[in-house]
Amino acid sequence: MNLPPLCEAFVLHFGEMGSRWGVNRTVGQIYAVLFIAETALCADDLVDRLGISRSNVSMGLKELQSWNLVRQRPVAGDRRDFFTTPDDxxxxxxxxxxxxxxxxxxxxxxxxxxxxxxxxxxxxxxxxxxxxxxxxxxxxxxxxxxxxxxxxxxxxxxxxxxxxxxxxxxxxxxxxxxxxxxxxxxxxxxxxxxxx
Amino acid sequence: MNLPPLCEAFVLHFGEMGSRWGVNRTVGQIYAVLFIAETALCADDLVDRLGISRSNVSMGLKELQSWNLVRQRPVAGDRRDFFTTPDDxxxxxxxxxxxxxxxxxxxxxxxxxxxxxxxxxxxxxxxxxxxxxxxxxxxxxxxxxxxxxxxxxxxxxxxxxxxxxxxxxxxxxxxxxxxxxxxxxxxxxxxxxxxx
DNA sequence: CTCAGTTTTCAGACATTCCTGAAAGTAGAG
DNA sequence: CTCTACTTTCAGGAATGTCTGAAAACTGAG
Known part of the structure; x- marks a missing residue:
C-alpha cells in the first residue's frame, strides 16, 4: 500500500469497517482513499496507492457509483475518469x-x-x-x-x-x-x- | 424450515437483512424466530423450526448473547436453556x-x-x-x-x-x-x- | 462417584465471496 | 477506418466464511 502512514492507518481501518457494514474491504478502502485525497483520482492512482488489481478498482468504483457515493469528474485534456467524494x-x-x-x-x-x-x-x-x-x-x-x-x-x-x-x-x-x-x-x- | 408460511417469510427476509448488516444469515434467522415466538424457545426448538444443525444453533445463540440481543430464561423443571427477545x-x-x-x-x-x-x-x-x-x-x-x-x-x-x-x-x-x-x-x- | 441430558468446541467439508489476468469493449484523435 | 488509451467484463483460482457431525465438556440427579 503506497500511502503515508497516517493515511494508510485510516484506509485500513475504514476498509475493516466497510466489511462490517455490508461493503467489501476493498470498496471501503477505495472510498477511504478518495475521501482523504486532495484532488480527484483516476483508477490507476488507486491501483498504485492500494496495490490491488486494475479490475478490482474498476469493480469497486462501479459499486461506489451505484451507491452514489463517488462523483465522476472530467479533467480537461485527460481522457481518464477521475473520481471524488463530496466535500460536504x-x-x-x-x-x-x-x-x-x-x-x-x-x-x-x-x-x-x-x-x-x-x-x-x-x-x-x-x-x-x-x-x-x-x-x-x-x-x-x-x-x-x-x-x-x-x-x-x-x-x-x-x-x-x-x-x-x-x-x-x-x-x-x-x-x-x-x-x-x-x-x-x-x-x-x-x-x-x-x-x- | 418448519414454520407457518407467514413466519417463514419473515424469517427468510430477516436472515437476508442480517447478512447485509454484519451478522450471518443463520444468526439473523435465529433472532427472527425468537422475536416472533410466543414463548421462550430452547435450542432444539430452533433446530426444528429452522432445519439447521444443533451446533449451528449453539454458535448463533452464543453470538446473539454476545450482542445482548437474547435473554436466557430458566424454565421451572427443565434443565435446558430457553431464550427470548425483550418484549419492548x-x-x-x-x-x-x-x-x-x-x-x-x-x-x-x-x-x-x-x-x-x-x-x-x-x-x-x-x-x-x-x-x-x-x-x-x-x-x-x-x-x-x-x-x-x-x-x-x-x-x-x-x-x-x-x-x-x-x-x-x-x-x-x-x-x-x-x-x-x-x-x-x-x-x-x-x-x-x-x-x- | 456415575449417568443422562444438555451445551460447546472444533476440524474439516462445503459454500460464498473476492480478486486477478486476459480478453473484449469503448471512444476520441488522426 | 485504425490506432491508442482507457475501462469493463468474466472465468476460474484464492481466500474467507459458514455449517456439520463427532467428540469433549458441563451439570444436576441419583
Whole structure:
C-alpha cells in the first residue's frame, strides 16, 4: 500500500469497517482513499496507492457509483475518469442513509405490510403479526422522522442535534405555553407535564 | 424450515437483512424466530423450526448473547436453556445501537483521535487530517446526540420523533421567547443560536 | 462417584465471496 | 477506418466464511 502512514492507518481501518457494514474491504478502502485525497483520482492512482488489481478498482468504483457515493469528474485534456467524494460530509451521510433506506428499509417495510395484510391462520401467526406490527410502527416512526429531518439545512440540523434531549425540555415549555390537550398518535404521556 | 408460511417469510427476509448488516444469515434467522415466538424457545426448538444443525444453533445463540440481543430464561423443571427477545422493541433498538457503538463507533473515534494527534509529515497528510477532523466532529455530534436521546423515556422519545423537523419551528419560537430584551435572566442554553 | 441430558468446541467439508489476468469493449484523435 | 488509451467484463483460482457431525465438556440427579 503506497500511502503515508497516517493515511494508510485510516484506509485500513475504514476498509475493516466497510466489511462490517455490508461493503467489501476493498470498496471501503477505495472510498477511504478518495475521501482523504486532495484532488480527484483516476483508477490507476488507486491501483498504485492500494496495490490491488486494475479490475478490482474498476469493480469497486462501479459499486461506489451505484451507491452514489463517488462523483465522476472530467479533467480537461485527460481522457481518464477521475473520481471524488463530496466535500460536504453531511451530504455524504445523507446519501448513505438514503441509499440504505432504499435498499434495505423500504423492502423491509413492504414485506412487513404485506404480511400484516394476511389473515393469520392460527394463534402462532397471529402473535407473529402483532410483533411485526410493532416493528413496522417503529420503522415507520424512524423513517418519517428522518425524512423530515433530512430537509433541514445543515446549520439547523447541527443546532438541533447539539441540543439533544434538551429539546424535550423545550417540549415541556411548549406544552405549558400552549397547553395542548392530549398528545399525538399512540399514547399520551402523563397528561399533565409534571415537573416540579 | 418448519414454520407457518407467514413466519417463514419473515424469517427468510430477516436472515437476508442480517447478512447485509454484519451478522450471518443463520444468526439473523435465529433472532427472527425468537422475536416472533410466543414463548421462550430452547435450542432444539430452533433446530426444528429452522432445519439447521444443533451446533449451528449453539454458535448463533452464543453470538446473539454476545450482542445482548437474547435473554436466557430458566424454565421451572427443565434443565435446558430457553431464550427470548425483550418484549419492548424500543429496548431492543437501544441494545442494538449501544452494541454497534461499542464495537464500531468507539474504536473508530479513537483511531481518528489518535491520527489527529499526530504531526502531519507532509501536505498530503495534513489534508487527510482536515478530512478526518470533519469526520470526527460529525461522529461526535451524532453520538453525543444519541447518548442524550437514549435516556428519554419511550413515550417522550416517541413524542419527539413524531414531531420531526417541527421541532425546528419550536426552536424558532424558543429563540423569539428568549430573545426578548430583558428576558434573559434564566438558563439560556450556552451558545446563542445565531445564523437564522 | 456415575449417568443422562444438555451445551460447546472444533476440524474439516462445503459454500460464498473476492480478486486477478486476459480478453473484449469503448471512444476520441488522426 | 485504425490506432491508442482507457475501462469493463468474466472465468476460474484464492481466500474467507459458514455449517456439520463427532467428540469433549458441563451439570444436576441419583
Amino acid at each position: 460530509i453531511y451530504s455524504i451521510v445523507r446519501t448513505l442513509v438514503n441509499e440504505r433506506k432504499k435498499r434495505e428499509i423500504d423492502p423491509t417495510l413492504s414485506m412487513l405490510r404485506e404480511l400484516l395484510m394476511q389473515t393469520p391462520a392460527n394463534a402462532q401467526e397471529e402473535h407473529a403479526q402483532s410483533r411485526l406490527k410493532d416493528m413496522h410502527e417503529l420503522i415507520e416512526l424512524l423513517t418519517a422522522w428522518y425524512a423530515d429531518i433530512e430537509k433541514l439545512e445543515t446549520d439547523r440540523l447541527i443546532q438541533l442535534l447539539s441540543l439533544g434531549s434538551k429539546v424535550a425540555r423545550i417540549l415541556e415549555v411548549k406544552d405549558r405555553i400552549f397547553a395542548l390537550p392530549g398528545g399525538k398518535g399512540r399514547q399520551t404521556p402523563s397528561s399533565t407535564p409534571n415537573r416540579g | 422493541i424500543y429496548s431492543i433498538v437501544r441494545t442494538l445501537v449501544n452494541e454497534r457503538k461499542k464495537r464500531e463507533i468507539d474504536p473508530t473515534l479513537s483511531m481518528l483521535r489518535e491520527l489527529l494527534m499526530q504531526t502531519p509529515a507532509n501536505a498530503q497528510e495534513e489534508h487527510a487530517q482536515s478530512r478526518l477532523k470533519d469526520m470526527h466532529e460529525l461522529i461526535e455530534l451524532l453520538t453525543a446526540w444519541y447518548a442524550d436521546i437514549e435516556k428519554l423515556e419511550t413515550d417522550r422519545l416517541i413524542q419527539l420523533l413524531s414531531l420531526g423537523s417541527k421541532v425546528a419551528r419550536i426552536l424558532e419560537v424558543k429563540d423569539r421567547i428568549f430573545a426578548l430584551p430583558g428576558g434573559k435572566g434564566r438558563q439560556t442554553p450556552s451558545s446563542t443560536p445565531n445564523r437564522g
